[in-house]
Amino acid sequence: MIKTLSDYSKGAQKIILAGERLVALHGFDGVSVRAILTSAGQANKSAIQYFFESKEGLIRTIFDLRQAELDDARREWLLGGCGRDADSYDALITAIMQPMLHVFDDVGLEIFARFILQLMASRWDDPIFAQEREPYTTRMINERLRQQCGHLPNDVFQMRYRLAVILFLNGIAQRGLLLRTGRDPYGSIENFWSQMLESIIDLFLQPYHSELVDQAMP
Numbered sequence: 001m002i003k004t005l006s007d008y009s010k011g012a013q014k015i016i017l018a019g020e021r022l023v024a025l026h027g028f029d030g031v032s033v034r035a036i037l038t039s040a041g042q043a044n045k046s047a048i049q050y051f052f053e054s055k056e057g058l059i060r061t062i063f064d065l066r067q068a069e070l071d072d073a074r075r076e077w078l079l080g081g082c083g084r085d086a087d088s089y090d091a092l093i094t095a096i097m098q099p100m101l102h103v104f105d106d107v108g109l110e111i112f113a114r115f116i117l118q119l120m121a122s123r124w125d126d127p128i129f130a131q132e133r134e135p136y137t138t139r140m141i142n143e144r145l146r147q148q149c150g151h152l153p154n155d156v157f158q159m160r161y162r163l164a165v166i167l168f169l170n171g172i173a174q175r176g177l178l179l180r181t182g183r184d185p186y187g188s189i190e191n192f193w194s195q196m197l198e199s200i201i202d203l204f205l206q207p208y209h210s211e212l213v214d215q216a217m218p
Contacts, residue, residue, distance in 0.1 A: 005065055012051045014040040019055075020062045024114035027122055028059060063119070063128050066103075066112055071135035073099035078137070089201050092145040096138070097168045097197060106176070113172035120166060145204070152208050164200045171196045 005013055018040035022031040033048050033055050044050070052058040077099045104112055119126065127133070134142065142161070149157050175192060178184045186192040 003065070004068070008051070011040075011042060011047065015042060015048060015051060015058065016062055016065070019058050020115050021111055023059065023062075023118055024111045027118045028055075029122060031055075059119070060128055062115070066116075067135055067138070069103050070099060071137045073103045074141060075137040078141075087144055087148065089145075089148060089204060090197075092141055092148065093164070093201055093204065094197060095141050096145070097164075097200065098193075100168070100172070101193065109172055110176040113169040117166065117169050117173070120162070120169075124162075149204055152204075153210075156208050160203055164203055167200055167203070168196060 005016065008016065015036060019031070019036045022036055022039060034045075036055070036058070037043075037045065037047060040047075048055060048058055052061055074095055077095055100112075101109065103109075119128075131139070131142070145161075146154075146157060149160075152160065171192075175189070178186075184192075186195070
């Protein structure tokens, strides 16, 4: 069973939050164990090894904590009646994406988005992203979405799913930038996310034309 943040000691919690924040800013390879410990106010140089075995173990812990939180939010989303038409593109994609906006406060949301984007950019083939590691509700929604996308070969579906997640996470990061600069062409946050979800839905609905790839090859 996945632990929650509160299950960890105060010292471990500080390391988790510092690691997430620093990786969000600098990427996995751009952050040292020493930097994480310093940011967490931890004087014990072996603290990461003691709590998480390694830096990789810390990152895996952060990822699993956040995915468990999102899975709970997705289950609440469905139970709350937001999944009435549970097999439509709109409902399935919204059930995956929308709960991200309700799990964290504004600062935490942007840190989370940048943290996942950094991992996807540098460690896209990491086992932490394996489908078999997905929590129950998330896996169930994704399986339904895959069934709806019968027009797409599996590798194409996986690529579009990855692109959809990247688009939404970048939307979170860019939304924060718009708010900080005071330049928001969307007028309201509701309009922003509505158009973001429409773009993601269109990404899955677009037909797959393998012949275009064949024609481009010499």
